[in-house]
Amino acid sequence: MGLHMRESKDIPPSTAVMLMRGKGVARGFAIGRAIIMGAATLEVAHYRIATEDIPQECARLDAALETVYNDLQHIIKNLPADAPKELTPLLNVHSLLVSDPMLSEQTREIIASRQYNAEWALSTQGQLLADQFSLMEDEYIRERAADVNQVIERVLRVLSGMGSSLLPDMSPDLDINSSIVVAHDISPADMIKLRGARFAAFVTDLGGATSHTAIVARSMNVPAVVGMGNIRSLVRDKDMLIVDGEAGLVIVNPSPLILSEYQQKQDAYIRERAELIIHKDEPAITLDGKKIKLEANIELPHEADEVMHLGADGIGLFRSEFLFMGRETLPDEEEQYEAYSYVLKTMQGKPVTIRTLDIGSDKTLDGEATVAANPALGLRAIRYCLSRPEMFQTQLRALLRASVHGKLRILIPMLSHMHELHSVKQAIEFAKNQLAEEGHAYADNIELGAMVEIPAIAIAIEPFLKHLDFVSIGTNDLIQYTLAIDRVDNEVSDLYDPMHPAVLRLISQTIQAGERAGKEVAVCGEMAGESRYTRLLLGLGLTEFSMHPQQLLDVKKIVRTSHTNALRSKIATALNHAEYIDLGILEV
Structure with a gap:
């Protein structure tokens, strides 16, 4: 993936209008001229040596x-x-x-x-x-x-003697309103080279929701569309582009009518964001007075700073596995303690839900790569942790020690059997006894919850609720397992359907069971942050959402303009008739 800027004087802008689809990974609209970063793979010399x-x-x-x-x-x-x-x-x-x-x-x-x-x-x-x-x-x-x-x-x-730098020196005065980077892929080091200039958007052939381009674009609040396939070879320097980061669309050389339409969308979006940030400290209360908790998902400790800035009610999911990945050795107890403590201190008493290590059997943490026959159904998440008791104890000890700095909630991923829950509780008690003997303090009000992401636990949720303080529905895996669809397999991903009646029934009965048991039920999967599903989830009875921080204000806006009782009535009628729900009937 050698990157270079293609000279516009050598290749004139194309004039053909094209509409291309990819994966929108950072919201917003951008209109500007393409800057092409070369992506031709290096020619590698092949010869044998003496x-x-x-x-x-x-x-x-x-x-x-x-x-x-x-x-x-x-x-x-x-x-x-x-x-x-x-x-x-x-x-x-x-x-x-x-x-x-x-x-x-x-x-x-x-x-x-x-x-x-x-x-x-x-x-x-x-x-x-x-x-x-x-x-x-x-x-x-x-x-x-x-x-x-x-x-x-x-x-x-x-x-090959070319040096390791993949990008030429970039001009620092590129206008954010007129420059859109089009590349095959962008590495982290390349991003540093690009930082001197400001760009309206990023568009790449490769990548997904967790690619470097996606992660950095979201942190910079810059629209981005990835996974475009071959846009790098179809677009030329100075082509006029429209990037729709929500719909995952890129329009090349739009007509004046389309250009005017998207200029209006862009202006409206900018006004909307400015208005939303003004209301970031207002409570998320529905029109009929229902208080809704809006929390954030994070992957690294410093992201808690943004969560506080945006006025979230807490952290609904801290994916602790990101402390373990991409390294040669496991983080020890002290390193984990510092990370968890930082988040708890930053949140200033607001609840922080930390999920225990959620990793699959397809890659062990010591760098020994293995491929299971079916990784999605294999030794992953809590199954993996219980098979590595020393590693699990280290994490539990760090969590317990950090609990004195805030309101900690521990979340168990991929729970499916009652004996797993009992084993986790025993492990926590063992860690507490160890810490007490060593003179380490820990909070006495730590809540324990579980992810509902396997249909089995959603169907038989009541006995689990007797032993848990809360549950959090992981819609990503719940949908995947319910429909037997690999959501990242391009061959069948179009069948991945959050609106399937079976999925909605599992979500609904989990929420209702939580209401009967007096236990909190949250949704922390992608559905929680997609504002088009906000009224649907409110109608199913959900009162606690957790999402990417950048989605908080959009969801809050929908919450504040919704009437939960009216939504619940409409949803109940549709579910009773086993119908697919038309989201249009839920609009105000």
Whole structure:
């Protein structure tokens, strides 16, 4: 993925109007001229070397790996104060990959056994690693195949004498209103090179919801559409583009009528955002006086700062696995304690729900990659934690110690059996006893909850509620398991349907069971943050939503203009008739 700017003087702008679809990962509208970042893959020399040249070729590989590692460390140490905070962990992932023995030692083995030159051996091993990541079930882990490709590309450039920098120096005076980056992919280090200029939007061939472009674009509040396929090869410099970050649309060389329409949409969106931020501290209360909790999902501790700024009622989901990923060693108790404590202190007494490690059997935490026969149904989440009691105890001890700094709630992922719940409770008691003996304090009011993401627990929720303080519905997996649809498999992803009557019935009966038991029920999956589903969920009786921080204000606006009793009546009628619900009937 070598990136370069294509010169507009060599290739004139095209005039054909095109409409292309991808995945909208950061909301908003952008209208501007395309800046094309080249994405042609480097031509790798393939030749065999003599036996006596093997040590020299291995040394050449080691030197290139060291150069790239040092370059990445330099970038990390010299990050500007205004750089998106998400860039540091992403750059650390690249540093770990370039120093990973799976890359260096296996490549040297290929050089020695097959007598390939360093470039050929590295690209061979890189492809093997990327293929392994691509097979994994977890979306975040699967998209790390892009990290492997980007690291390999950087090392190949050094081996070829081109240097590790993938981008030329960018002009810092590019206008945010007229420059849209179009690229095959954008690595974290490339983002640093781009920071000097301001851009209206990012559009890439590759990527998904957890790709680097998506993460950084959201942190910068810049519209982005990824996974476009081949837009990089179809768009030319200076083409006029419209980017719709919500619908996942890119319109190339729009007609004056379409351009005028989107200019109005863009102006309206800017006014809407300005108005929403004014009301960020107002309570989320429906027209009939129902108080709704709006909380945020976070992945890294510093994101709690944004959550407080946007006036959220708390953190409904802290995905603790992001503290464990992309590193050579597990975080110890002290590191975890500091991370959890930071979030609890930042939230100033507001509830913080921290999910215990949720990782699948498709990748262990010590870097030994394995592929299960069916990772989605394998040793993952709480099953994985209970199989690694020492690791689980370390996390529980850190959580308990941090609990003195705020209102902690512990969330169990992928619970399906009562014996799992009892085992978790026993593990927590064991950790408490250990800490007490050692003189460590912990809060005595820590609530314990579970994710409802397997149909079995949704169907038989009542006995679980007797032993839990709250539950949180993970709609992403619940829909996937209910409909037997892999939501990231392009062959069947169109069948992934949050509106399926079976899905809505499971959500409804979980909420109703919670009401009868006097236990809180939240939704922390993607449905909670998609404002088109807000009235639907209110009509199902939901009173606690948790979502990406940038979605909070949009959902709050819908809540404040909704009448829950009227919505519940409409939803109940539709569900009783097993109908697909038309969201249009729920509009005010």
